[in-house]
Amino acid sequence: MDYLDIANSLPMWIAASLAVIVCLCQAILFLRRSWIDGKKVGLTDEQLRAGFRSGAISAVGPAVAILMGMVALLVSLGGAISWMRLSFIGSVMFELMAAGFGTEAVGIELGAPDMNVTAFANAVWTMTLGAVGWLVITGLFTPNMEAIRRKLAGGREALLPVITICAMLGAFAYLSTERILRFDHQTIAWAIGALTMGILLTTARSRNLQWLREWSLGISMFTGMIIASFFM
Amino acid sequence: MSEEVGTTANVFEDEYIPFISRWGMITNLTAAVLSFGPVFVLATVFGVMPTSAAILAGFVSIISVSGAFWIVEPISYFPVLGIPGTYMAFMSGNISNLRLPCAAVAQESAGVEAGTNEGAIISTLGVAASIIVNVIILTIGVILGAALIDALPEGVRAAFDNILPAIFGAIFVQFALAQPKIGVVALVIGGFMTWLLREGYLAFLPGVPSYAVIIVSVFGTIAVGRWMFERGMIRT
Numbered sequence: 001m002d003y004l005d006i007a008n009s010l011p012m013w014i015a016a017s018l019a020v021i022v023c024l025c026q027a028i029l030f031l032r033r034s035w036i037d038g039k040k041v042g043l044t045d046e047q048l049r050a051g052f053r054s055g056a057i058s059a060v061g062p063a064v065a066i067l068m069g070m071v072a073l074l075v076s077l078g079g080a081i082s083w084m085r086l087s088f089i090g091s092v093m094f095e096l097m098a099a100g101f102g103t104e105a106v107g108i109e110l111g112a113p114d115m116n117v118t119a120f121a122n123a124v125w126t127m128t129l130g131a132v133g134w135l136v137i138t139g140l141f142t143p144n145m146e147a148i149r150r151k152l153a154g155g156r157e158a159l160l161p162v163i164t165i166c167a168m169l170g171a172f173a174y175l176s177t178e179r180i181l182r183f184d185h186q187t188i189a190w191a192i193g194a195l196t197m198g199i200l201l202t203t204a205r206s207r208n209l210q211w212l213r214e215w216s217l218g219i220s221m222f223t224g225m226i227i228a229s230f231f232m
Numbered sequence: 233m234s235e236e237v238g239t240t241a242n243v244f245e246d247e248y249i250p251f252i253s254r255w256g257m258i259t260n261l262t263a264a265v266l267s268f269g270p271v272f273v274l275a276t277v278f279g280v281m282p283t284s285a286a287i288l289a290g291f292v293s294i295i296s297v298s299g300a301f302w303i304v305e306p307i308s309y310f311p312v313l314g315i316p317g318t319y320m321a322f323m324s325g326n327i328s329n330l331r332l333p334c335a336a337v338a339q340e341s342a343g344v345e346a347g348t349n350e351g352a353i354i355s356t357l358g359v360a361a362s363i364i365v366n367v368i369i370l371t372i373g374v375i376l377g378a379a380l381i382d383a384l385p386e387g388v389r390a391a392f393d394n395i396l397p398a399i400f401g402a403i404f405v406q407f408a409l410a411q412p413k414i415g416v417v418a419l420v421i422g423g424f425m426t427w428l429l430r431e432g433y434l435a436f437l438p439g440v441p442s443y444a445v446i447i448v449s450v451f452g453t454i455a456v457g458r459w460m461f462e463r464g465m466i467r468t
Contacts, residue, residue, distance in 0.1 A: 216402075
């Protein structure tokens with residue numbers, strides 16, 4: 001029996017679906033509760049809808065990019081695992097690396113013609129064990145992290161938003177400089193994405209254009225992507 | 233007025249957060265168990281079980297890369313994601329390319345400030361929307377199969393390599409518009425750390441030391457930002 005027949009079998013799809021269903025259930029549970037309590041803390045229906053809608057609009061581009069990456073996983077790991085790992089926990093780069101480590105541990109290269117069911121199983125073991133820590137640590141310690149955040153603000157409520165903006169800028173500076181310093185089409189994509197967003201948000205804020213706020217990220221990411229692809 | 237502020241803060245802290253923390257713990261730990269579903273099926277239904285030496289070898293390789301991130305990432309992204317966003321983002325993955333950008337644009341669109349109670353609630357909506365959209369698109373993609381995606385012109389597929397840096401640039405600017413001085417500080421710190429990593433000056437650290445770059449970028453920027461705020465160099 002070819003390992004891909006096992007990888008794409010019904011029991012594997014059922015196992016993969018259970019994890020994705022928990023992820024969706026959590027999203028829907030939190031969504032519902034945020035909507036109800038959002039109104040109680042004084043957010044309007046329009047604000048809640050705008051938040052949800054803009055999140056959905058902006059997710060399309062990245063999700064299609066993830067789908068492109070899923071193809072790389074599909075050919076060597078089959079549908080069920082690829083679909084599960086990218087809907088839940090993983091990212092393309094991480095999963096490819098973990099799967100590669102798993103097959104190499106039994107002396108086979110990921111996707112090589114001699115790939116067998118044992119190598120496949122070890123890849124899945126490695127992907128599972130390599131990521132389970134994120135679920136366990138956030139499952140157990142997330143409320144404790146709030147104490148760290150308050151400590152960073154030194155007990156001053158006014159400082160909390162500053163801390164958040166600093167953290168966001170720090171994280172995205174880390175993600176950005178890794179691309180900027182390549183000095184290639186990725187640098188151009190970064191610069192065009194940044195410039196477009198700057199223009200769109202300044203316009204949206206000064207003229208109070210709500211639709212433009214919601215589409216700003218979607219338009220910026222595609223503008224950057226398309227212009228940069230002329231430089232590849 | 234003060235009474236009303238008190239009530240809304242109570243809803244957030246006494247009802248919303250305890251509900252989210254309880255269900256976040258239950259769902260994330262359930263997901264941790266269910267993530268073993270495929271290896272369980274392989275072992276029981278198909279009788280396929282690698283040797284424990286092979287599993288251990290794979291585990292040691294991957295944990296040398298991801299182990300530090302298990303702790304560094306939740307702590308570094310927490311000030312942005314808040315309690316509900318942290319549970320959801322680490323359950324669903326694809327954090328920097330999907331969850332954080334969607335949380336940020338949701339807050340901008342609703343006109344709420346990041347790091348406030350309202351910001352936490354709105355970012356939850358943005359992240360939830362991104363989870364639903366991502367699962368729908370991947371499900372359609374896996375049903376249609378790789379053949380359809382392979383049929384796309386090479387240029388279109390290659391262009392998607394550029395979407396990630398464009399997202400990073402856009403989100404960076406969204407927050408730099410609010411605090412331009414901190415934006416410059418963050419780029420200098422992040423750029424310096426990335427340079428150290430590239431030149432091999434962080435090689436003394438175990439594993440793949442990009443975790444050092446992220447933690448210094450985030451907490452270094454927080455430290456400088458706080459120092460500037462205390463000296464009145466920036467305002468909220």
